[in-house]
Amino acid sequence: MAIVYQKSAGLTDKELHYCPGCNHGIIHKLVAEVMDELGILDTTIGVCPVGCSVFAYNYFNCDMQEAAHGRAPAVATGIKRTHPNSPVFTYQGDGDLASIGCAEITHAAMRGEKFTTIFVNNAIYGMTGGQMAPTTLIGQKATTCPLGRTKEQAGMPIRMAEMLSTLDGCVYAERVCVTDIPHLNKAKAAIKKAFQKQLAGEGFTFVEVLSTCPTNWGMTPLKAKEWLTDNMIPYYPLGCIKDIDAPKAEVK
Amino acid sequence: MTAKVTFNSDRCKGCELCVSVCPKHIVAIDQETINRKGYHPAHVVDISQCIACASCAKICPDSIITVEKF
Numbered sequence: 283m284a285i286v287y288q289k290s291a292g293l294t295d296k297e298l299h300y301c302p303g304c305n306h307g308i309i310h311k312l313v314a315e316v317m318d319e320l321g322i323l324d325t326t327i328g329v330c331p332v333g334c335s336v337f338a339y340n341y342f343n344c345d346m347q348e349a350a351h352g353r354a355p356a357v358a359t360g361i362k363r364t365h366p367n368s369p370v371f372t373y374q375g376d377g378d379l380a381s382i383g384c385a386e387i388t389h390a391a392m393r394g395e396k397f398t399t400i401f402v403n404n405a406i407y408g409m410t411g412g413q414m415a416p417t418t419l420i421g422q423k424a425t426t427c428p429l430g431r432t433k434e435q436a437g438m439p440i441r442m443a444e445m446l447s448t449l450d451g452c453v454y455a456e457r458v459c460v461t462d463i464p465h466l467n468k469a470k471a472a473i474k475k476a477f478q479k480q481l482a483g484e485g486f487t488f489v490e491v492l493s494t495c496p497t498n499w500g501m502t503p504l505k506a507k508e509w510l511t512d513n514m515i516p517y518y519p520l521g522c523i524k525d526i527d528a529p530k531a532e533v534k
Numbered sequence: 535m536t537a538k539v540t541f542n543s544d545r546c547k548g549c550e551l552c553v554s555v556c557p558k559h560i561v562a563i564d565q566e567t568i569n570r571k572g573y574h575p576a577h578v579v580d581i582s583q584c585i586a587c588a589s590c591a592k593i594c595p596d597s598i599i600t601v602e603k604f
Contacts, residue, residue: 283604308595462555
């Protein structure tokens with residue numbers, strides 16, 4: 283008898299509070315599996331956001347720290363600089379990272395802080411009840427734009443992975459999704475690569491994971507998966523946006 | 535191949551993601567049962583066809599599925 287798959291050692295036994303079909307659970311376990319496979323569960327320090335994943339510190343089986351809303355990259359900067367040998371990651375949603383915490387993430391990337399950010403983009407504010415986020419798509423309905431987001435009023439949605447990839451301190455940026463097994467495998471590979479580049483001390487690494495929010499999108503989990511594929515991927519294209527090797531010492 | 539798929543049914547939220555990724559279409563929602571949380575949990579209908587690919591377990595957001603093969 284051989285175990286083909288079981289719950290990752292990187293997750294605690296705590297029951298997840300997420301809604302049925304929420305992709306947070308899948309993304310949690312990919313991060314947990316990567317930490318387990320790299321053998322860094324004992325040394326990793328994670329930083330939690332505010333939002334749906336605010337209780338992530340209960341679920342990851344490594345040291346965790348909660349941060350004020352949007353400030354996870356600032357807290358992670360402090361942790362990484364005082365514990366340079368510990369792998370550090372932040373786990374943030376789009377309300378946290380792309381809205382209130384846009385300055386923190388941008389400057390952390392600019393400084394090339396050597397931690398990994400897992401950015402969960404579900405195009406809406408989940409915990410607060412489905413308000414428009416900076417990542418909400420044009421035409422997408424939310425409680426604060428009941429007729430759909432318009433470009434005239436709210437501008438175009440922000441593509442964080444592309445934006446951060448313009449900064450020299452960011453060495454790796456990739457966008458993935460977890461709607462089916464092939465995409466899930468790619469997402470896990472991207473998260474693993476981000477951690478490996480961090481462990482090699484190369485710089486700031488960023489993985490954006492497109493996620494569904496069945497509850498606030500008002501769909502079943504399966505319908506939400508289809509909606510993500512049909513609407514989000516055309517605007518937020520999947521794939522590696524930036525992957526540069528460690529800066530070489532200058533030849534004089 | 536003999537496979538064994540174990541569901542921690544009390545934690546299932548009936549989201550059907552496992553149903554949607556099973557290549558053999560043998561995972562289904564058990565409409566006859568209601569679990570502790572009040573959902574109809576997922577189960578395997580015909581274990582003899584299972585190829586132990588663990589797709590259901592990999593996508594389960596609540597990590598309630600364990601797959602073994604003999």
